[in-house]
Amino acid sequence: MVSLRRETMKTKNRCIHCRQVFIPNPRIKHQEYCGRQVCQNARKTKWQRQKMALDSDYRLNQKDAQHQWQEKNAGYWDKYRQSHPEYCQRNRQLQKLRDAKRRAQRLAKMDALTQRITIIPSSYKSCDPSCKKGLDRQTQRFGIKPDKKEVHYDHQNCP
Ligand SMILES: [Zn+2]
Numbered sequence: 001m002v003s004l005r006r007e008t009m010k011t012k013n014r015c016i017h018c019r020q021v022f023i024p025n026p027r028i029k030h031q032e033y034c035g036r037q038v039c040q041n042a043r044k045t046k047w048q049r050q051k052m053a054l055d056s057d058y059r060l061n062q063k064d065a066q067h068q069w070q071e072k073n074a075g076y077w078d079k080y081r082q083s084h085p086e087y088c089q090r091n092r093q094l095q096k097l098r099d100a101k102r103r104a105q106r107l108a109k110m111d112a113l114t115q116r117i118t119i120i121p122s123s124y125k126s127c128d129p130s131c132k133k134g135l136d137r138q139t140q141r142f143g144i145k146p147d148k149k150e151v152h153y154d155h156q157n158c159p
Pocket residue numbers: 015016017018019020033034035036039
């Protein structure tokens with residue numbers, strides 16, 4: 001029994017937050033975080049995020065508690081913003097970054113959409129332009145010029 005205890009005392013874990021080796025608490029099964037305050041805070045934040053994502057009761061309780069706190073401490077954030085101009089400045093910069101990211105994503109989406117419309121199914125390629133009327137109209141609406149190549153049309157393969 002004594003030797004077994006000595007064995008478990010010897011094992012070491014690596015903290016998944018700070019990557020430092022630590023001796024786990026024998027009372028805690030599968031301890032992933034060391035005892036440092038920053039790592040314990042990280043563990044709690046991760047747990048809370050998972051709980052918020054998976055537990056609707058917990059989510060409702062949190063919302064309720066926040067609402068009550070806001071009613072008790074009305075004007076707290078106005079005062080905080082007034083006394084912490086660097087906090088406002090940082091928030092504004094982060095919001096600008098988020099806006100730019102969203103704009104880039106929207107442009108990428110529009111690019112993908114227009115590219116999809118210019119692709120004409122291969123079965124239409126050898127047809128008379130009248131066969132792909134609908135497709136042409138769609139490409140014109142998006143301001144895309146259809147190809148003007150000289151093609152010999154073969155009506156036998158029209159869909
Ligand atoms: Zn740690």
